[in-house]
Amino acid sequence: MPVEVRLEGLTKVFHSHRESVVAVDRLDLEVEKGELVTLLGPSGCGKTTTLRLVGGFEIPTAGEVYLGGRRVTHLPPQRRDTATVFQSYGLFPHMTVFENVAFGLKVRRLPREEVRRRVREALKLVNLEGLERRYPRELSGGQQQRVALCRALVIEPKVLLFDEPLSNLDAKLRVETREQIRKLQKELGITSLYVTHDQAEAMAISDRIAVMSEGRLQQIGPPYEIYAHPANRFVADFIGRANFLRAVVRGPRDGRVEIELLDGVRLEVPAVADLHEGDEVVAVVRPEAVDILPEGEGDVTATVTFAHYTGSLATYKLALPGGETMEVEVLSPQEKGFLSEGTRVGVRFHRQSVHLLRE
Numbered sequence: 001m002p003v004e005v006r007l008e009g010l011t012k013v014f015h016s017h018r019e020s021v022v023a024v025d026r027l028d029l030e031v032e033k034g035e036l037v038t039l040l041g042p043s044g045c046g047k048t049t050t051l052r053l054v055g056g057f058e059i060p061t062a063g064e065v066y067l068g069g070r071r072v073t074h075l076p077p078q079r080r081d082t083a084t085v086f087q088s089y090g091l092f093p094h095m096t097v098f099e100n101v102a103f104g105l106k107v108r109r110l111p112r113e114e115v116r117r118r119v120r121e122a123l124k125l126v127n128l129e130g131l132e133r134r135y136p137r138e139l140s141g142g143q144q145q146r147v148a149l150c151r152a153l154v155i156e157p158k159v160l161l162f163d164e165p166l167s168n169l170d171a172k173l174r175v176e177t178r179e180q181i182r183k184l185q186k187e188l189g190i191t192s193l194y195v196t197h198d199q200a201e202a203m204a205i206s207d208r209i210a211v212m213s214e215g216r217l218q219q220i221g222p223p224y225e226i227y228a229h230p231a232n233r234f235v236a237d238f239i240g241r242a243n244f245l246r247a248v249v250r251g252p253r254d255g256r257v258e259i260e261l262l263d264g265v266r267l268e269v270p271a272v273a274d275l276h277e278g279d280e281v282v283a284v285v286r287p288e289a290v291d292i293l294p295e296g297e298g299d300v301t302a303t304v305t306f307a308h309y310t311g312s313l314a315t316y317k318l319a320l321p322g323g324e325t326m327e328v329e330v331l332s333p334q335e336k337g338f339l340s341e342g343t344r345v346g347v348r349f350h351r352q353s354v355h356l357l358r359e
């Protein structure tokens with residue numbers, strides 16, 4: 001697939017009150033045609049600034065923005081083929097739904113009949129038919145968000161930019177709306193750059209996730225890849241939950257590597273590049289990547305120090321003999337029996353899911 005969005009060494013420094021903030025720091029990123037890439041990271045890591053640089057609402061301090069192979073770094077928003085869906089919707093309160101959606105087309109001076117036709121089609125896409133004459137204040141939050149989406153879609157931009165478009169919706173509607181956005185985005189094949197700080201949302205909606213921290217790109221890849229093979233501790237910790245267990249490399253064995261945890265447990269796990277005997281590593285163990293067994297079975301015996309039950313899931317903290325604590329999640333605890341604090345259990349590590357980090 002050809003590249004639709006290309007960011008090259010993109011940097012934005014804000015100067016205020018004699019201090020400077022590096023909001024985006026030498027960011028390189030490519031989004032292929034029809035792809036949805038999410039910028040994910042904690043508050044203040046530079047997601048919105050990156051999106052605004054792509055949309056033309058900010059001019060970078062250094063670096064370049066290319067859209068469809070054309071350098072647009074210094075062009076204003078209306079001269080770029082992008083449309084943005086904002087967190088706050090940004091609807092015009094004094095205009096009806098129809099007028100809000102038609103606005104971008106009228107600005108582009110399209111004939112009246114075509115405006116009508118395209119607005120109707122776009123409203124249909126987002127299931128808003130019949131609400132044309134309402135004003136934004138007469139709509140629910142979810143409906144307002146769909147008007148905002150519709151207003152962006154109707155101008156058929158090459159690139160759609162989303163800045164936390166779901167954060168004003170309640171949890172259930174958030175899930176419904178994100179599924180709808182993803183379905184439409186795929187059907188229409190619109191290249192999209194999507195900003196969120198919600199990792200579950202990013203996992204559900206993205207072709208690839210770009211994890212950012214302090215203005216810098218930490219890792220980019222498909223959701224599964226980022227979860228299974230995080231590039232560093234920051235990514236492992238930000239995407240899902242993770243235990244970090246210290247270990248020493250005992251020896252490579254064709255494609256796998258034997259490690260020894262603090263409590264002497266030896267595991268053969270998938271190798272990562274360039275490990276040698278005696279190297280200190282960190283084993284990333286996801287909370288679901290172990291089995292809880294009766295005491296005496298499995299790799300090691302541990303004690304439950306905390307137990308929490310949320311219906312479909314039980315979360316336990318386990319004290320390992322080597323002195324480390326580990327968080328574990330067990331699905332369907334009704335079936336397996338809920339464990340109380342103080343219980344001693346056996347723990348078996350899923351070898352295939354252990355990911356090693358060099359630090």
Ligand SMILES: Nc1ncnc2c1ncn2[C@@H]1O[C@H](COP(=O)(O)OP(=O)(O)OP(=O)(O)O)[C@@H](O)[C@H]1O
Pocket residue numbers: 014015016021022023041042043044045046047048049050197
């Ligand atoms: N106009 C501005 N002037 C000065 N500093 C700014 C400006 N806009 C953003 N910043 C700073 O740049 C950094 C990145 O901000 P940005 O809004 O891109 O973060 P974000 O990742 O979108 O965060 P959030 O998840 O909270 O929306 C922050 O430290 C912020 O305070």
Ligand SMILES: [Mg+2]
Pocket residue numbers: 047048049
């Ligand atoms: Mg933001």
